[in-house]
Amino acid sequence: LGHGSGGQLSAELLRDVVLPGLGGAGEGVPEDGAVVPVGGVDLVVSTDAFVVSPLFFPGGDIGALAVHGTVNDLAMMGAAPVALAVAYIIEEGFAVADLRRVTASVGTAAAAAGVPVVTGDTKVVGRGAADGLFVTTTGIGRRLPGARVSAAYARPGDVVLLSGPIGAHGTTILSARESLGFEAEIASDTRPLHRLVATMVAGAERDIHVMRDPTRGGVASALNEIAAASRVGIEIDEAALPVPAPVAAACELLGLDPLHVANEGCLLAVVAADRAVAVLAAMRSAPDGRHAVRLGEVVDAHPGRVVMNTLMGGRRVVDMLVGEQLPRIC
Amino acid sequence: MNTIQARVACRIEIHGTVQGVGFRPFVYRLGRGLGVDGSVRNDDGLVVVEAAGPPETIATLAARLRTDAPARARVSELRIRELDGGAPAPGAGFTVEPSVRRGPAGHGPELRRTPPDLATCEACLAELFDPGDRRYRYAFVNCTDCGPRATIIDALPYDRARTTMDAFAMCADCAAEYADPADRRFHAEPIACPVCGPRLAWHIPGQDAARGEEDACGEDALRAAETCIRGGGIVALKGLGGYQLVCDATDEAAVGRLRARKHRPAKPLAVMVGSLAAARHLARVDDAEAAPLTSVARPVVLVEARPGRGLASAVAPGAPRLGLFLPYSPLHHLLLADLDRPLVVTSGNLSAEPIAIDDADARRRLAGLADGFLTHDRPIRSRYDDSVTHVVAGRASVVRRARGYAPEPIDLPVPAPEPLLAVGGQLKHTFTVARGGTAVTGPHTGDLEQQATMEAFTANLAHLCRVVGAEPHVVAHDLHPGYLSTQYAATLPVHRRIGVQHHHAHVASCAAEHGVTGPFIGVAYDGLGLGDDGTLWGGEVFVADLATYRRVARFGRAPLPGGAAAVRRPVRMALGYLFGGEGLDERTRATALRLARPLLRRLPPREVSTVRRMVERGVNCPVASSAGRLFDAAAALLDLRDDATYEGEAAVALEAAAGPGGAAPELPWRLVARDGMLVYDATRTLLALLEGRRDGVDVAVLAARFHATVAAVTIAVCSRVAARHGLRTVCLSGGVMQNRLLAEALLGGLSAAGLEPLINERVPVNDGGISYGQAAVAAARLRRG
Ligand SMILES: [Fe+3]
Ligand SMILES: [Mg+2]
Ligand SMILES: [Zn+2]
Ligand SMILES: [Zn+2]
Incomplete structure (x- = not known):
């Protein structure tokens, strides 16, 4: 209950229930995947389960999302994706045509990303035991030479970069699910980011300290995770925050904070200050990073906390989404 | 002559607000005047007098320490014991001795009392505007009766060396005044003049x-x-x-x-x-x-x-x-x-x-x-x-408690068995530290979502804890997990954390400051606070004491379309009631929408359709049983405010529209029983506002009648609850009670109904009073075990 929105409650569920049961696996800093050295090669493994309603939405579907999500998780570990495995859990009565459509989308997305799907599994469960279709994707990748990124590696003075506009994916899904009427103007940003990462990392291997895709819980949660894991403060500028006008308008009407809305096609990078300009230029040269911005910086003040310099001249604490964001106004 | 027999020597500890209020000079003059031998000094947070003389003179001295104390002093207790040794020698005279500092916790079990700042006194004002005075037009003139205190104090005992005046060396003239018992600046710690003082x-x-x-x-x-x-x-x-x-x-x-x-x-x-x-x-x-x-x-x-x-x-x-x-x-x-x-x-x-x-x-x-x-x-x-x-029914009631009031302690009727910290709410933030029967509430800072406010909060907290000698073992906090104060509480190394429901804290703050410990009826009319059922509350009636509460009545619920967005834009709240108010049946909804047509036409179509859909689908629509939100909706339905640029703006506009008051007839309302609770179904009240608009009734009349209605509902609820539970005391609190028209109608109406209404005076009814209420609740719970 309440643990689904990718904020603090998800983090607590992971910390208190899941990780202890696994005997310490993944202890410490929460990352998108794990590095497994095999025969002198650093392999990276990541797995993700996808549940989304609706299955098809402007800009994508669950199939594309499953491919991009895992490709991106590998990329955020500084890895080049090598292969994917896909498993379906299908509710009895799910339309075969839809399954075909999803599968075609998986194939198209994998091909476009240049990452083959090499194995998979399919299970059918009784009515009510699942909601239509769940997809689990596992990926392996090879760590890019020299890349060494972790949410714990942000240092005061570092610069925070963001690869592109935010807020589209979550708003699109919500609007499509509840027929709120924004579907015509907004589409999910779902896309693979590994090529952008390769461009960024080349020549800046040691200077990129953190990479994170701000999916569930949005930019706010990703930055808070970085601040907590690295025990640093982060300051961002509202003026730099790229929120497309239709997204801003929808968020305003829906009462959503774009900082808390999920994304599937952008990344945050924490970069050594002296290379920030070069990395930003590299990002902008890549098709998936054309709209990259310098969002803010890492500071040693207020460790663990993210603060935004607002357009009004104030400094607002940006915290993780707690539950379903009940208003704090009295 | 037997001088031995006629002479007693004793030590008198004076507790209360006795520093920074001219107490030592007063005792000095008193001791001299009575001809006793001995001394006075600031000792940690207290004043200690040692005096020897004839028994009846010492008795007079002790009595006058209370009766003749300086106007700004507040003597809570005198502790007198006989001195076995070290009695002042006969003929030694009476002196002011250097202050004594103690360990971090002071004398315990009470907290030290820091004096608040004092407005410039008449004597200093006369000097300020006297061209012949050496402090003519000097912007920092002060004396033992006036001037900065809490704002300049680093630590107690209160001495110049432990204030920010330490940086200024007294000139010869000031030093002479400071040392002269006959001077009104004798031991005036921030003493200054154009020669030696701030510029x-x-x-x-x-x-x-x-x-x-x-x-x-x-x-x-x-x-x-x-x-x-x-x-x-x-x-x-x-x-x-x-x-x-x-x-x-x-x-x-x-x-x-x-x-x-x-x-x-x-x-x-x-x-x-x-x-x-x-x-x-x-x-x-x-x-x-x-x-x-x-x-x-x-x-x-x-x-x-x-x-x-x-x-x-x-x-x-x-x-x-x-x-x-x-x-x-x-x-x-x-x-x-x-x-x-x-x-x-x-x-x-x-x-x-x-x-x-x-x-x-x-x-x-x-x-x-x-x-x-x-x-x-x-x-x-x-x-x-x-x-x-502001003044409510003839009594001053603080709305924002800071300079001049804080950090003057407020009593806790149920003493805290352990030192505790109450971290307060989120907006209009204050914190409270408490030990024994003393609670010290820090000054108002603002909205914790502002990083500068968070920094001010933690800095103030550290400073005040050190000055008053508080080392909290227990922390009390709100139930709302998103309040930054709650999150801060979670990081503190204390051995116990006590979650206090927001509106229980509100009504407890009122009960505690009035010394009410037994069961009472608590009426919390507020914007929003998290309830113990996971929904938002704000129009609540409790049967409560300081430790516990039971919810016996509430306002009807309505969705907040977009959560906080509906608070910032009250007209959305009106749509929330129209589209999804609790207890709306299809026919009433149709009537409401028909009556609301002018409003719906006036608003951006996209907003109306989106909000309608959000309410139907429950998208980002937390529900609240809030009095404050009902006032917002009413203000919007009367076209008074669509948006709120500051907290409570729409409700303020509604109160302003109603004018200074007088009896207005009620609008229709009803109470329904639901889940063992009385629920105020406001649907009819809101419909009546819309009908009034349609029929061209003056907005002022409708606004006044709306206030009268909420008052009538409340009095009816309280009367029923009082009869059923055998209670008479009603504690009114919550931000909505800042509405003077409503508060006065309630105080008058409840009294007329034979009840004893109380409203906050020393701490705000709004969230500035939350931390004190949390402290009162936590103390009572600790006491109960
Ligand atoms: Fe409140
Ligand atoms: Mg992921
Ligand atoms: Zn004065
Ligand atoms: Zn001087």
Whole structure:
């Protein structure tokens, strides 16, 4: 209950229930995947389960999302994706045509990303035991030479970069699910980011300290995770925050904070200050990073906390989404 | 002659607010006058007297320590014991001895008492304006009866060395006054004069402050600031507890500029006037209001403005009342006397941020707001914004508790068995530390979502804990996991955490300050607070005591379309009630939508359709049983406010529209029983507002009738609950109770119904009182085990 929105409650569920049961696996800093050295090669493994309603939405579907999500998780570990495995859990009565459509989308997305799907599994469960279709994707990748990124590696003075506009994916899904009427103007940003990462990392291997895709819980949660894991403060500028006008308008009407809305096609990078300009230029040269911005910086003040310099001249604490964001106004 | 037998020696410990109030000079004169031998000293947070003399003289001394104590002192207890050894020798005389410091926790079990700042006294004022006096026009004149205290104190015992005046070495004249028992500045710790004390300076932003260059000093600085204000400029003034922004309150353009720069479009601005007579020219000020206005705390007092008296209309647009206050420091007195006009004097900050105190920080944060800085070189140790109060049914009730009031302790009727910290709410933030029967509530800081407020909170907390000797073992916090205070509480290394429901804290704050410990009826009318059922509350009636509560009645629920977005935009709240109010049946909804057609047509179609869909699908629509949100909806349905640029703006507009009151007939309402609770179904009330609009009824009439309705509902609920539970005391609290029209209707109506209503006076009804309420609840729970 309440643990689904990718904020603090998800983090607590992971910390208190899941990780202890696994005997310490993944202890410490929460990352998108794990590095497994095999025969002198650093392999990276990541797995993700996808549940989304609706299955098809402007800009994508669950199939594309499953491919991009895992490709991106590998990329955020500084890895080049090598292969994917896909498993379906299908509710009895799910339309075969839809399954075909999803599968075609998986194939198209994998091909476009240049990452083959090499194995998979399919299970059918009784009515009510699942909601239509769940997809689990596992990926392996090879760590890019020299890349060494972790949410714990942000240092005061570092610069925070963001690869592109935010807020589209979550708003699109919500609007499509509840027929709120924004579907015509907004589409999910779902896309693979590994090529952008390769461009960024080349020549800046040691200077990129953190990479994170701000999916569930949005930019706010990703930055808070970085601040907590690295025990640093982060300051961002509202003026730099790229929120497309239709997204801003929808968020305003829906009462959503774009900082808390999920994304599937952008990344945050924490970069050594002296290379920030070069990395930003590299990002902008890549098709998936054309709209990259310098969002803010890492500071040693207020460790663990993210603060935004607002357009009004104030400094607002940006915290993780707690539950379903009940208003704090009295 | 048997002198041995006729002589006793004893030690008298004086507890209470006895430092910074001229207590040692008083005891010194008393001891001398009575001819006893002995001494007086500040000992940690207490005053200790050792005296020897004839038994009846010592008895007189002890009695007079209470009866003749200085006006600002508050003696809570005298502890007297006989001295076995070390009795003052006969003929030794009476002296003031050096202060004694103790360990971090002091004498325990009570907290040390820090005196609040005191407004300039008459004697000092006379000197300030006496051309023959050596302190003529000196902006830092003070004495044992007046001047800065809490804002300059580093630690207790209260001595100059432990204040920010330590940096100024007394000149020979000041030192003589300080040491002369006959002088009214005997042991006046912040004593100063133009020769040795702090000095004014004038800066213009943009000029190179790094080189420490000043554009003018002393009297010239003051004159420069006055010229700036006369010319329509905005001056950042370093006051007692922080920077203030000052401009001519009669200059429409100046006030408009201040609003634009501060990003504060509508929230009323406080106005300082030179005298009570000047206040009475601008507003109706009755005697009950004159009392706080002229008190040593010198709060801003909310009073009914007289229109057409020359104030710029932008000072308090659309508000029922005007905030007025009188000068409280010599600097303010000089400005008001020289400029001879009302001045806007407002906190030096951006809206919702804490007031700036540090010079460099102020220069940075206020550079874009002020045309000049009138500063000085006495550092401000602690941040104390101006307090705000208003009079409800003849009694002063504080709305914002800061300078002049905080950190004066407030009793806890159920003493805290362990030292505790209550971290408060989220907005209008305060914290409270408590030990034994004493609670110390820190000054108002603001919205914790502002990083500057968080920093002010933690800095104030650390400072005040150290000064008063609090080392909390227990922390009390709100149930809302998203409050930054709750998250802060989770990081503290304490051995127990106590979650206190928001509205229980509200009503407990009222009960506790009135010394109520037994069961009472608690009425919490509020904006929003998290309930124990995971929904938002805010229109609640409890049967409660300090430790527990049971919810016996509530307002009907409505969705908040977009959560906080619906709070910022009250018209969305109106849509929430229209589309999804609790208990709406299809027919009533159809009627409501028909009646609301003019409203629905007036709003952006996209907004109406989206909100409707959000309500139908429950998208980001938390539900709340809130009185505050019902007031918002009513204000929007009456076309008074679509948006709120500050907290409670729509409700303020509704109160203003209703006028000063008088009995208005109720609108239709009903109570329904649901889940063993009484529920106020407001549907009919809101429909009646819409019908009234359709029929062309005056908005003022409808607004007054709406207030009367909420009062009638409440009185009916309380009467039933009282009869059923055999209770009489009703504790009123919550931000909605800041509505004076409603509060007075409730106080009058509940009394008429044979009940005993109480409302907060010493801590705010709004969230500024939450931390004190949390402390009262936590103490009672700890006591219960
Ligand atoms: Fe409240
Ligand atoms: Mg992921
Ligand atoms: Zn004085
Ligand atoms: Zn002097």
